[in-house]
Amino acid sequence: MPPLEWWLYNGSRTTIGLSGLSVIAGVVLVRLGNREWHKRVMAVACVLALIFVGLYMARSMLFPPPKYHGEWRSIYLWILGSHTIMSVVNLPLVIVTLYLALKGRFNGHKRVAPYTAAVWIFVAASGWTIFLFNS
Numbered sequence: 001m002p003p004l005e006w007w008l009y010n011g012s013r014t015t016i017g018l019s020g021l022s023v024i025a026g027v028v029l030v031r032l033g034n035r036e037w038h039k040r041v042m043a044v045a046c047v048l049a050l051i052f053v054g055l056y057m058a059r060s061m062l063f064p065p066p067k068y069h070g071e072w073r074s075i076y077l078w079i080l081g082s083h084t085i086m087s088v089v090n091l092p093l094v095i096v097t098l099y100l101a102l103k104g105r106f107n108g109h110k111r112v113a114p115y116t117a118a119v120w121i122f123v124a125a126s127g128w129t130i131f132l133f134n135s
């Protein structure tokens, strides 16, 4: 693997994993009543997700996509398909969740946020699984 592809591949793998872990940490923090650190950690999760999208797009434009052709291909395709659909679903969910929080509308935020967190964690975990298939 050329060095640039290696950096883009491992950078996207690291950032998507850390963004999922940050969301888990943010949920734990708010459940413990720590709203200030919930806000900070969720902001970190959003920044990591944005960096991931940048690295992922750069890799997709510069290098051919990795293709898994092993004996688990049907499972791989199922995970890839659900990951792709859920990552598209995640974008408006994150925008609405952030908007409600930043406007101080925390009742609305509390209603939608558990779905956002669940979808986000699924996208990060399935993304990591796809990386594992391709490594």
Ligand code: HEM
Residues within 6 Å of the ligand: 023, 026, 027, 030, 035, 038, 039, 042, 043, 094, 097, 098, 101, 102, 106, 109, 110, 111, 113, 114, 116, 117
């Ligand atoms: C997209 C990023 C975010 C996600 C995924 C998220 C997720 C969550 C979740 C799962 C809860 C718990 C809901 C429940 O009680 O069941 C929550 C509560 C809360 N969030 Fe967020 N959050 C995000 C960003 C923010 C931001 C940026 C702020 C601050 C500006 C914020 C402020 C709060 C507050 C104050 C609560 C507690 C509301 C209450 O208990 O009355 N969140 N959030």
